[in-house]
Amino acid sequence: MSETSENKVNLLSEIKAILLMFSTISLYFFSKGSKILILTGFVSLVIFLLSIYIRKENLKFAKTIFYLGLAFNNITSIGFLLEKYIFKRKTSQVYTYIYKVFTTNDKINERYIIWIFALTSFLMIMEYHARKAQR
16 A cells, blocks of 8 residues: 555544544434433443544544543543532533533533543553553
């Protein structure tokens, strides 16, 4: 296989991974309140498999976007949990806007935020150990 065709295959793999990433996350905007638990399980599975695919195919650009998204979700979820349980403050409008998908009756369901924190932490730890094993 020539270098040009390898670059095309790599570019297509990058585009597929990025499209899958954004289309999976965008499913939350079209979901109904009662189906959110099933959707969260499905999205978690797809994100887990996507992280394996990105690592296996060695996709640099998709990996960067993927882990920036994971870091953002990890930081916002830990910030929300700290504000809610440690500082015992009312939830700020920033978190209300970010997590409005998980809001029912003007209250954010904390179970989903805890799951987002656990999933993002797990994926980051998994990536760290995969990189450590490569060295």
